[in-house]
Amino acid sequence: MRTYPKVTTLINRIDWLSSFANEVPFILAAERLMEIEAPPRAQYIRTILFEMARVANIGLFLGEMGLQLGAVTPAFYAFRDREFVLNQIEAVTGGRFHPNFDRIGGLKDDLPKGWIAETKQVMERLRDYCDMIETLLVGNEIFQARCRGIGVIPAEVGLAYGLSGANIRASGVDWDIRRDNPCGLPYDKIDWKVWTHPDGDSFARYWVRLQETREATHIVDQLCDSLPSGPIMAKVPRIIKVPEGEAWVSTENPLGEMGYHIVSKGDLGPYRVKIRSASFSNVSITPWVLRGVYVPDVVTILASLYFILGDIDR
Amino acid sequence: MLAIHLAYWQQSILRVVGVLAAVLLPAGAFVNLFLFKMVSFMQNRLGPMEAGPHGQLQLLAEVGKFIQKEDIVPERADRRLFKLAPYLVVGTVLLVYLAVPFGPDAYFANLDAGVFYVLAVSSLSVIGVLIAGWASANKYSLLGGLRAAGQLIAYELPMVLALVGVVIQAGSLNLQAIVAAQHNGEMFGFGALGNPFVLTQFVGFGVFMIATQAELTQTPFDMPIAESELVAGYTTEYSGLRFLLFFIGEFASAGAFAAVAATMFLGGWALPGLDLDANYMNVLGPLVLFAKILVLAGLIFFIRFTYPRLREDQLQRFAWTILIPVSLLNIVATAVLKVVF
Numbered sequence: 001m002r003t004y005p006k007v008t009t010l011i012n013r014i015d016w017l018s019s020f021a022n023e024v025p026f027i028l029a030a031e032r033l034m035e036i037e038a039p040p041r042a043q044y045i046r047t048i049l050f051e052m053a054r055v056a057n058i059g060l061f062l063g064e065m066g067l068q069l070g071a072v073t074p075a076f077y078a079f080r081d082r083e084f085v086l087n088q089i090e091a092v093t094g095g096r097f098h099p100n101f102d103r104i105g106g107l108k109d110d111l112p113k114g115w116i117a118e119t120k121q122v123m124e125r126l127r128d129y130c131d132m133i134e135t136l137l138v139g140n141e142i143f144q145a146r147c148r149g150i151g152v153i154p155a156e157v158g159l160a161y162g163l164s165g166a167n168i169r170a171s172g173v174d175w176d177i178r179r180d181n182p183c184g185l186p187y188d189k190i191d192w193k194v195w196t197h198p199d200g201d202s203f204a205r206y207w208v209r210l211q212e213t214r215e216a217t218h219i220v221d222q223l224c225d226s227l228p229s230g231p232i233m234a235k236v237p238r239i240i241k242v243p244e245g246e247a248w249v250s251t252e253n254p255l256g257e258m259g260y261h262i263v264s265k266g267d268l269g270p271y272r273v274k275i276r277s278a279s280f281s282n283v284s285i286t287p288w289v290l291r292g293v294y295v296p297d298v299v300t301i302l303a304s305l306y307f308i309l310g311d312i313d314r
Numbered sequence: 315m316l317a318i319h320l321a322y323w324q325q326s327i328l329r330v331v332g333v334l335a336a337v338l339l340p341a342g343a344f345v346n347l348f349l350f351k352m353v354s355f356m357q358n359r360l361g362p363m364e365a366g367p368h369g370q371l372q373l374l375a376e377v378g379k380f381i382q383k384e385d386i387v388p389e390r391a392d393r394r395l396f397k398l399a400p401y402l403v404v405g406t407v408l409l410v411y412l413a414v415p416f417g418p419d420a421y422f423a424n425l426d427a428g429v430f431y432v433l434a435v436s437s438l439s440v441i442g443v444l445i446a447g448w449a450s451a452n453k454y455s456l457l458g459g460l461r462a463a464g465q466l467i468a469y470e471l472p473m474v475l476a477l478v479g480v481v482i483q484a485g486s487l488n489l490q491a492i493v494a495a496q497h498n499g500e501m502f503g504f505g506a507l508g509n510p511f512v513l514t515q516f517v518g519f520g521v522f523m524i525a526t527q528a529e530l531t532q533t534p535f536d537m538p539i540a541e542s543e544l545v546a547g548y549t550t551e552y553s554g555l556r557f558l559l560f561f562i563g564e565f566a567s568a569g570a571f572a573a574v575a576a577t578m579f580l581g582g583w584a585l586p587g588l589d590l591d592a593n594y595m596n597v598l599g600p601l602v603l604f605a606k607i608l609v610l611a612g613l614i615f616f617i618r619f620t621y622p623r624l625r626e627d628q629l630q631r632f633a634w635t636i637l638i639p640v641s642l643l644n645i646v647a648t649a650v651l652k653v654v655f
Contacts, residue, residue: 066622067542068542069542069622069623070533070534070536070540070542070621070622070623071533071620071621071622071623072353072357072533072619073353073356073357073619073620076357076358076359077357077358080358137622140621140622142534142621142622142623142624143622145624145625145628146622146623146624146625146628294625294626294627295543296537296540296543296625296626297625298543299542299543
């Protein structure tokens with residue numbers, strides 16, 4: 001039987017570029033059923049790792065979009081700078097791709113010594129990377145010619161198809177679960193901004209993701225500065241049994257809204273889990289948006305919708 | 315004149331060996347210098363490091379790899395055309411080098427209509443590409459071949475028009491005469507540097523280099539082999555030695571176009587301050603030309619590894635609405651200035 005602590009190993013694999021972000025909504029849902037709240041320090045570190053996973057994931061997208069459009073070099077810069085973020089995640093969790101670090105009631109470990117100063121340097125570096133990408137790709141005439149006005153998704157169509165995350169924010173919908181329903185994560189205690197773009201085309205989706213990556217580095221900086229002291233684990237029984245009931249928690253993952261609906265019958269493991277993954281809904285719009293476009297634009301649109309295959313495979 | 319007298323058959327062998335060296339040397343140098351090392355430097359990698367000192371023997375390893383590979387001809391392919399296409403592509407590059415002079419006596423053929431010949435021959439590679447695309451019996455190959463054909467024809471025109479300005483200024487279609495005109499010319503009465511046409515024909519130079527980029531199907535004009543759309547375009551079905559031939563053709567024609575550009579705009583094999591008719595220029599000339607080719611090829615590959623690619627319709631629009639009018643205006647301006655001064 002898959003007990004609750006064992007499930008995080010599985011859900012690490014859903015969106016493999018930002019694995020830690022997959023664990024958080026599941027753990028939050030289980031905590032809600034057990035009526036436990038993680039201590040503030042654990043919530044802060046969760047959010048820091050969550051945002052670093054976002055930087056690691058979207059940072060790669062920023063280079064890879066160039067690769068799809070024929071510019072080889074940005075992808076290498078993306079991998080180079082992502083490495084620094086992965087190193088920081090590894091220093092805390094021990095895993096580069098699949099951390100398996102989040103626990104019901106808190107976290108497995110505290111931060112290692114000297115980690116915060118290093119992380120701030122890495123975030124500084126990632127901001128430089130974002131600036132570089134901005135001059136290298138966003139400012140490039142050919143990139144703009146390939147992306148502007150391509151694959152326009154109006155807000156109402158996007159909402160009807162269930163788009164979420166940067167894809168819907170690029171259509172001008174001001175909707176971010178981090179701000180609207182943070183579920184105990186300390187997003188309301190820091191100063192940050194939700195970026196939107198009115199155009200709804202491929203360029204807007206790229207631009208919104210670029211701004212979000214930069215914003216995520218600022219979020220990490222602020223959380224590192226205001227990190228409270230205290231325990232990282234709440235009082236949790238040795239054998240975790242989740243009481244009977246149902247819970248739904250969703251968070252703003254790098255790819256969009258990711259939610260878990262857990263049905264518990266009071267056993268050691270969940271009775272049923274429904275995973276709402278972002279890419280599955282995001283790619284459902286392709287039959288609509290790909291009508292009547294040129295073949296090269298198919299590449300642009302699919303790249304800008306940004307999906308990860310593990311996230312589609314349900 | 316040459317100091318040593320050679321029999322005709324000896325000269326012929328020398329010419330064949332010379333053309334092969336002229337084609338393979340720049341191609342190999344480009345692959346090693348730009349494709350392996352410069353791009354690695356740009357992308358924060360080391361590039362090949364294991365084979366030989368700093369990976370200098372990697373080129374040989376790559377060639378050996380391609381020769382060993384299985385030679386596959388698709389079942390439904392048109393076998394004879396499929397096998398013919400790579401040789402056509404490489405052959406046209408050999409033909410371009412025939413007319414390029416390397417020194418006062420170091421040339422393969424001194425044609426009076428050299429510019430005309432070079433431009434005519436360089437566009438023959440379209441046929442090879444189109445045959446490759448058609449004979450492969452593969453939809454990606456066919457699309458890639460057609461894209462390549464459309465692109466090469468569209469950019470042939472600005473390329474020709476860009477060189478017309480040079481021809482007007484030099485007053486000759488002979489490549490040797492163009493080199494001499496640049497060497498002996500003067501700028502505003504100052505003749506020490508000669509008059510490389512890149513200074514007066516900078517518009518033509520820009521148009522020619524852009525058109526070269528498109529003729530070579532390098533990024534930002536690499537739609538015929540766009541890997542995210544067409545797998546590998548017209549080379550999809552090729553493997554082993556035949557793929558290697560396409561590869562050599564691609565890089566050798568980069569060298570050929572760079573050689574033409576260096577001859578037409580940068581003064582060719584001549585160097586300011588050196589005697590144009592001296593015998594030692596037959597040895598020094600090829601080296602000077604090779605250095606100029608490397609500079610121009612560096613520019614081509616730098617752009618290749620920096621830019622994203624355009625879309626097919628945007629590329630055509632760029633050629634017909636911007637490049638061709640600009641080069642026509644350049645011709646008019648050159649002709650007017652030539653008559654006035």
